[in-house]
Amino acid sequence: MQSLSAFRNALLGWYERHKRDLPWRRTRDPYHIWVSEIMLQQTRVAAVVPYYERFLARFPDARSLAAAPEGEVLAAWAGLGYYSRARNLRKAAAAITEAGGFPRTFDEIRALAGVGDYTAAAIASIAFDLPHAVLDSNVIRVVSRLDNDSSVIEGRTRRRFAQRARQLLDPLRPAAYNQAIMELGATLCLPREPRCLLCPVSRWCEAFGAGTQAELPVRRLRPAAVKLERAVLIIERNGRLLVWRRGDDSARLKGFYELPEPEHLPMAKRGALVGEFRHSITNHQYRFTVHRATVKDVPAGFQWIGKTALGRLPLSTTARKALACAE
Ligand code: SF4
Numbered sequence: 477m478q479s480l481s482a483f484r485n486a487l488l489g490w491y492e493r494h495k496r497d498l499p500w501r502r503t504r505d506p507y508h509i510w511v512s513e514i515m516l517q518q519t520r521v522a523a524v525v526p527y528y529e530r531f532l533a534r535f536p537d538a539r540s541l542a543a544a545p546e547g548e549v550l551a552a553w554a555g556l557g558y559y560s561r562a563r564n565l566r567k568a569a570a571a572i573t574e575a576g577g578f579p580r581t582f583d584e585i586r587a588l589a590g591v592g593d594y595t596a597a598a599i600a601s602i603a604f605d606l607p608h609a610v611l612d613s614n615v616i617r618v619v620s621r622l623d624n625d626s627s628v629i630e631g632r633t634r635r636r637f638a639q640r641a642r643q644l645l646d647p648l649r650p651a652a653y654n655q656a657i658m659e660l661g662a663t664l665c666l667p668r669e670p671r672c673l674l675c676p677v678s679r680w681c682e683a684f685g686a687g688t689q690a691e692l693p694v695r696r697l698r699p700a701a702v703k704l705e706r707a708v709l710i711i712e713r714n715g716r717l718l719v720w721r722r723g724d725d726s727a728r729l730k731g732f733y734e735l736p737e738p739e740h741l742p743m744a745k746r747g748a749l750v751g752e753f754r755h756s757i758t759n760h761q762y763r764f765t766v767h768r769a770t771v772k773d774v775p776a777g778f779q780w781i782g783k784t785a786l787g788r789l790p791l792s793t794t795a796r797k798a799l800a801c802a803e
Contacts, residue, residue, distance in 0.1 A: 483680050484646040484653060490676035491656030496521075496663070499528060501655070506578040506603035507538055510588075513595045514565055518558045521662070527556055538578065541569035550731060550790035557793055559728055564590025582608050601650040609641040610654045614661025619644070620693035621665060624682035628694050701761050708798045709736045709744055709769040716780040718771070719795070732792045735799075736778065744769040751801030755794050764794060766801040 495501065498521065500512035511531060515524045531552050535541040541549065546566060553562035568588040572578055579585045586596035597608035609615075616629060619637045622644075627633040646653040664671045672684045683689040711718040719733045720740070726732075738744065747768040755762045774780075781789070791799075 480644070483644070483677055484649075486676045486680075487656045487660065488646065488649060488652055491652060491659055494663070495655070495659055499525060504603055506580075506599060507572075508532060509603045510568075510578070510591075510595075510599050511565070513598050514561050514590060515556060517561060517595065519556055523556070527553070535569075538569040538572040541566055542573045547731060547790055551788060554732075554790050555793060555796055559732070559790075561590055564588075578603075580604055582606060598654065601654045603651075605649075605651050607645060607647040607650045609638070609645040609650075610658065611638045611641050612658065612661075614658045614665070615641055617667065617693055618657055618661045618665045621670070621683035621689050622677070622681050624686050624688055624692070626688070626692060626694050628696055630696065699759050701759050704760060704762050705765075706762055707738050707765045707767060708794065709738065709741065709746070709767055710750065710798065710802050711736065711741075711744065711769050711771055713780060716782050717786060717799075718774065718778055719781055719786065720778050722792075729792055732790045733781070733786065733795060734792050735795045740778075741769070741771055741775070743773070744771045751798075753797040753801055755797065762794075764798065766798045768802070 500509055503509065512524070512528055515528055515531075519527075534552055535544060535549070544566065546563065549562050549566045550559060553559060556562075568590060571588060579588065582596055582600045585591060585599050586593065591599070594610055594612050597610045600606040600608045601610065611634070616634070616637055619625070619640050620627075620629075623640065625633075625637075627636070641657075644657070660675070660677070664675050668690065670689050672678050672681070672689060675681065675684070678684050681689070683692055709718075717735070719735060722729045722732050722734060724730065736744070738746070747770065750766050750768060752763060752765045755764060
């Protein structure tokens with residue numbers, strides 16, 4: 477690419493003028509940036525904002541997070557999904573507290589539980605201005621298009637794109653540069669219909685020149701979606717709901733409360749259908765129907781919990797969606 481500094485200036489100038497005002501962009505506090513990056517790992521920006529603000533109000537620093545019971549951290553996370561992120565945050569908060577402060581080098585940040593190469597590069601650059609290039613799906617898309625590179629995205633291609641991202645990074649302004657290239661991917665260099673006419677770097681973009689931008693990047697075919705049907709029961713008595721708590725049956729959801737399903741309570745008498753919702757886990761797409769039901773006897777492993785108390789406990793996403801249907 478010709479005139480790398482002109483490319484960087486065009487990208488950074490656009491970012492300064494058009495960046496979205498997001499709460500984690502108003503701080504350089506590494507704890508805040510770390511929490512935002514972990515939340516953003518598998519969740520959309522719009523969904524993260526309210527969780528981020530509530531989480532920091534409840535756990536303003538690593539010490540308070542490390543000291544909180546796991547159930548309380550999971551309850552604050554409930555609805556964001558991928559709960560190992562919350563468990564790892566708490567574990568890493570304990571390590572940070574023990575070490576006497578947030579780590580300040582890429583390798584130390586990378587050693588925290590739940591932090592991979594992308595997250596370590598994001599925190600190191602955004603919080604400490606260290607020259608580490610990020611490579612997430614947005615950056616892969618931008619880089620593949622800038623170079624009009626139609627290689628299938630797999631290990632070797634990712635390593636080449638990582639190398640390319642390092643070449644493009646502005647070593648003097650890594651915090652702004654990394655955020656700018658991710659912002660470009662999130663707002664203009666979109667997967668299906670990139671908005672090239674508004675793009676600040678279109679004159680450096682080989683795919684735009686060749687008209688191939690919508691075909692890139694080339695991803696491996698995903699396995700076909702598996703569609704499944706399930707039902708969930710809302711059983712209420714004197715203002716309390718019948719629930720059960722997950723144990724070792726699910727490492728991901730251990731400690732979370734669930735509503736019963738008909739297989740758990742074959743003797744339950746099903747009543748009115750109150751709604752339905754969809755829920756996806758990897759390539760499994762579930763359609764849940766939500767029914768009111770009654771039971772005479774409650775088998776071992778179930779408990780009645782008041783609705784207000786339940787709101788303070790970690791509740792699985794499917795249980796939350798089912799209760800929202802009933803309300
Ligand atoms: S010109 Fe289009 S395809 Fe190229 S980087 Fe800009 S938005 Fe993406």
